[in-house]
Amino acid sequence: MAWNEPGGNDNKPRDPWGGGEQGPPDLDEALRKLQEKLGGLFGGGKSGGGGSGGPSAAVSGGMFVILLLVAAVVWALMGLYTVDEQERGVVLRFGKYYDTVQPGLRWNPPLIDDVTTVNVTRVNTVAHREQMLTEDENIVEVNLSVQYVIYNAENFVLEVRSPEVSLGHATESALRHVVGGSSMDYVLTDGREQLGIDVQQRLQDLLDNYGTGIQISRINIDEAKPPAEVQEAFDDVIKAREDEERVKNEAQAYSNGVIPVARGAAQRVLEEANAYKEQVVAEASGEAERFTKLLTEYRKAPEVTRQRLYLDALQTVYSNTSKVVVDVEGGNNMLYLPLDKIVNQSSSGQAGRGSSDLDVRELTNRVVEQIRRDSAERNSRGGR
Template sequence: MSWSNHSGGPWGQKPGGPWGSGPSGGGGGTPPDLEEFLRRGQDRLRSILPGGGASGRGIIFIILGAVLLWLATGFYTVRPDEVGINLVFGRWVGNTGEGLRYNFPYPIGSVITPQVTTVNTIEVGQRTGDTSRRVAPAREVPEESLMLTGDENIVDINFTVQWQVSPAKPQDYVFNLQNPDSAIKAVAESTMREAVGRRNIQSVLTTDRGAIESEVRESMQTILDQYGAGVEVRQVQLQKVDPPQQVIDAFRDVQAARQDQDRIRNEAETYASRVVPEARGEATRIIQGAEAYRERAVAEARGAASRFTQVYDAYRTAPSITRERMFLETMERVLANADKVLIDPKEQGVVPYLPLGDLQQRATPPANSNTRQGATR
């Protein structure tokens, strides 16, 4: 189907296409002249630049302005919790502290600002999280928490490691660690397994918790320093130290029995510490008493022998006098506690009197006395 240009084309419009009339001043559909367009742009640029038609000088000013703007992009700010690591052509040239600093702008220079005061936490053996603003229950990770002790028992240990970037060597942290969390976690798990493997399960569960934490922290710091990780280990804290869940009830029974054993042993040691000194004291007393009796018996025997010797010597010198003296001393000992009446046979008119009634009363005890003695027996 043909149409005439005078009819306005297939859209029924005037010449110039469906979007209205053609360019003005060009006469019909002729496109604008490109040289004319460039000439008009140069005229406008000359009017803007100082000096009018001095186009070379204006271009220099533009270049200088662009260079100044590019150099100004090299200023950067380091926050109080950060350290600035300056790079030139990708090579580390130094660190900067907090404040407004400057380095060569991109692409010559760049700056990395890691946070060196933030304390990061890594969990080993469990995972905790926050869901809907509520703390979610911890999820156990048995492949990380189950460890073998030195006496070939299995213990379930969950612990956390707190670390931060070393302010003295932040460049080591930036350049030497590709995945810091994974590297630190691997070091923490290996050192914990080593520390637990040197102990028996009883000490791990009871007395060596603090020692294990200190040992693991020091070992981790040593290994990370050897790696040049630029990390400071702040704290290692044991969260849970238990036997495996499958045998925890039986293990608690064993632990209770051991506690009873320790209690009974302590009671026996207390009793022994009380009885043994008493027995030793009693033995010492008996020995000292025997020694004293021996000394006394020996002294008495020696005294009796010496007295007999003296009496014998005196008897050999004066037998009659000695016999009379011995008789008198013997009668003195015999009659000392007896009732007696002395009668001189030379005296005349003295009638001997024997008080039989008094002697019988003295010889026969009272009836009430016999009753009391029988009751006592």
């Protein structure tokens, strides 16, 4: 029958919680039953019915289980963590290296695994300043900055206790070694760039031997100077060296300007001498050849050749002088011909050019006539 139907000895409704009278459920009884069930699950015995302290023990047991569940959830949530894209996680399980995790959402058991994240892409910078002796026993002060990245997270975390401290010590050692093998002038002037390259190479070798997992990107020599006590004297030396270099450059520039001009003048003189030589030799050869041919023609016709030579001589003489005196029979014995004025008048205009041409023709006719008379006279004297 149903629980609320009558059917008892006293025809009263049945209580589903075991009570004889109808009423609200008994919470203590419910907790006691829950405690008994949990005790059975974890191996505990049932509490005696009617013993003192039963409901309080049930409450304490239930709270303990709830606390255990909450602690388990919190413990699980504590193991969640995120590794950024620029980082790598080094996992230690019970203090021993276990794994290197990549970027993303990760979970490791808390209190069992210890995770250390390391940024492997960021360029870190460490400055270092030190005074040291050079090879020539001079003191210099060098200020440099070291740029590095972490390329091996496992070695960076596990191999060296304090990688940054080791980096500083290694930097000082490498710098002292390189500077100690160089002169002061080399460190302070021309060798600064090479100094940084040498220090970087030696420092990287030391870090690789230590197994620090650090990769040196660049070493910048920010400043290299002598101590402050001798700075003024060193500045004077620098100025003197700069003046020396300036004077050398000026002398070299003057030399570069004078020597090519002198060489060009000398070459020009040589070329002119060679040209004059070739000209003289060519003219001499031509004159000799011409004389040989003229001699042949003279033997064939002596009078004509002689007359032609005379006319050529007069033409040569007249062409090289502006004043001519002609011996003319009758009247004035000497005839002055201002050829320079005649030539100037010939260039003054068309009419002037016509009159000058007439005068030249008349002069030419007179000269030719005189030559013919002289020739006839000589011939007549020769016939007598």
